[in-house]
Amino acid sequence: MSETTSNIREYSVSELSTALKRTVEDQFGFVRLRGEISGYRGPHSSGHVYFSLKDDSARIEAVIWKGVFGRLKFRPEEGLEVIASGKLTTFPSSSKYQIVIDQMEPAGVGALMAMLDERRKRLAAEGLFDAARKQLLPPFPKVIGIVTSPTGAVIRDILHRLSDRFPLEVIVWPVRVQGESSAAEIAAAIAGFNALGRDGTIPRPDILIVARGGGSLEDLWSFNEEIVVRAAAASDIPLISAVGHETDTTLIDFAADIRAPTPTAAAELAVRVRAEVMNGLTETGLRLARAIARQLENSQTRLAACARALPRPDMLLAVPRQRLDSAAARLPLALEGGLRAHRLAFARIAAILQPGELLLRLHRLGERLRSSTLRLETSLARHVERSGAGVRAACARLRVDLLIQPLRQRADQLGALGQRLHGGFSNVTGRRVERLRALASLLSSLGYRGVLARGFALVRAADGTPLRTAAAAGGHDDLSIEFADGSVNVHRPAAGPAPPRPKRSGSEALLPGQNDLFGVKQG
Known part of the structure; x- marks a missing residue:
């Protein structure tokens, strides 16, 4: 079969793709598309963003490079209708055309409001707007933090209002309140204030105040960003939102603890009027002083009434004083009666302790002991005799060889127990000896004989009573002086005839150591 020839040029796939790419880019260098975002999954790991734009009958792939995505005024969201501007090109590897977006904006205010409403519902479902999360403002703050632009009328209005009402320390965290990075700066400022330490x-x-002047929906859009709303909801410091005018509403108003209609109203909510507070304190102080005065007056009146109802002090002490006098009058008689009773008791005991009576009782006890001993010996002899007869009869009935082995075992056990007993007894005896030696050493160190060994002497009376002073020794003629190596008896002769001793009445009490006991002469 003959080959057919053609004058049609042959292209490679790469050449055709390149030609198509050049044609599309030359023909559609810059276009504006209106469509709905579809297939949006957020930035790729490379930072680029890939999704589609569609209408009711067609769709086109779209890409936003990383650098352009960072400069967008708002973030794309699934289902949002937008107007995208960019270059049309092709992607040869998959044989499809796409738009490389340089700018993108919502398709009108209606789209922004729809996106705002959807975001509000989603954040509300997470509980970020719950009333239970709201905090109360402190009544007397010491420091107020303001997040706003450092230039403009807003910061001047707030500072002027705070100065008029209640001057205090103010810290301004300057941020941009409009533009590409404004939302990140506002969220960072709120988080930064919360990160400050108390010391x-x-x-x-x-208190924190997040403020901005009025503007359009696009101008206030930074305060609708999710990062700002979450930062406001997570703030541990009570936060007042003062964004826009009274008719403007942003999502931060729902997350804040209190919404102020204007920045000036935020300053009024944050602090009270100092003059009013001082007047209130003054009035409260006056009321407190009057209340204290009335309370003191009432207490004095009640105290006077109670004092009139009480008897006089001398009347209160009259009965106890009479009881004391009566007891004092009965005390000598009671002492004398007690002394007589004790003297009689001692006399009965002295009569019982006569030597003859004691000897008689000892003789009787000895007779009873000897009689009991004889009976015990007789009974023991009979018991031993009966037991011996029983043992001999039992031995006659038992085989001796059967008893030898158990007896040997018991003898071995007794020997081992005897050794253990001897060892234990030795140990116990040793410990007791050591303890006795320690006590003897302690006695030697604490006893008075150690003092005598150092050259001192102990003076006693004739009855052995220690004498500690010269005045006490002057009343005794016979003394005993004890040294470390023995005792010496000393007799002090009288200087002259002793005066006659006065006779004691029968009722006088005798002191211990006297030669007679209750009038009875002792040998």
Whole structure:
């Protein structure tokens, strides 16, 4: 079969793809597309963003490079209708065309409001707007933190209002309130204030105010960003949102603890009027002073009434004083009666302790002991005789060889127990000896004989009573002086005839050591 020839040029796949790419880029260098975002999954790991734009009958692939995505004023969301501007090109590897987006904006205010409403519902479902999360403002803050632009009328209005009402320390965290990075700066400022320590060089605010002047929905969009709303909801410091005018509403208003209609109103909510507070304190102080005065007056009146109802002090002590006098009058008689009773008791005991009576009782006890001993010996002899007869009869009935082995075993056990008993007895005896030696050493160190060994002497009376003073020794003629190596008896002769001793009445009490006991002469 003959080959057919053609004058049609042959292209490679790469050449055709390149030609198509050049044609599309030359023909559609810059276009604006209106469509709905579809297949949006967020930035790729490389930072680029891939999704599709579609309408009711067609769709086109779209890509946003990493650098462009960071400059967008808002973030794409699934189902949002947008207007995208960019270059049309092809992707040869998959034989499809796509738009490389340079700019993108929502397709009108209606789209922004729809996205805002969807975001509000989603964050509300997470509980970020719950009333239970709201915090109360402290009544007297010391430091107020303000997150706003450092230039403009907002910060001046707030500072002027705070100065008029209640001057205090203010810390301003400057941020951009509009633009590409404004939402990140606002969220970082809220988190930064919360991260301050209570004892740091920069004081931690007691209240935060996030403020901005009025503007369009696009101008206030930074305060609708999710990062700002979450930062406001997570703030541990009570937060007041003052964004826009009274008719403007942003998502941070729902997450804040209190919403102020204007920045000036936020300052009024944060602090009270100092003059009013001082007047209130003054009035409260006056009321407190009047209340204390009335209370003191009432207490004095009640005290006077109670004092009139009480008897006089001398009347209160009259009965106890009479009981004391009566007891004092009965005390000598009671002492004398007690002394007589004790003297009679001692006399009965002295009569019982006569030598003759004691000897008679000892003789009787000895007779009873000898009689009991004789009976015991007789009974023991009879018991031993009966037991011996029984043992001999039992031995006659038993085989001796059967008893030898158990007896040997018992003898071995007794020997072992005897050794253990001897060892234990030796140990116990040794410990007791050591303890006795320690006590003897302690006695030697604490006893008075150690003092005598150092050259001192102990003076006693004739009855052995220690004498500690010269005045006590002067009343005795016979003394005993004890040294470390023995005792010496000393007799002090009288200087002259002793005066006659006065006779004691029968009722006088005798002191211990006297030669007679209750009038009875002792040998």
